[in-house]
Amino acid sequence: MTYDRYTSIVQELTTSLKELEASQSQHPLIQQYIDEEITEVKQALDRFRVNQYGFCEMSGEEIPFDFIRMNPTCTSMDDALEWRRFGKISSYS
Secondary structure, three states: OOOOOOHHHHHHHHHHHHHHHHOOOOOHHHHHHHHHHHHHHHHHHHHHHOOOOOEOOOOOOEOOHHHHHHOOOOOOHHHHHHHHHOOOOOOOO
């Protein structure tokens, strides 16, 4: 694997995956959330391994890096833009 701009994000995802897998909750809804996050992180890491990370699964278009930094598990432009709708990303970035 060569170094690129996603390497630090992938390292963070790998660390997050280990922490999530070690997490357990007695509350079923919280455990469901943890399980969903584990799935999303694993899918993001799989996309990185096959050189598809950072590209929209629907259009093939590259997702802007700022969006990836804000939501490293996003899989489409719709996912990325969801963060903008909720005010997580400045519309001027």
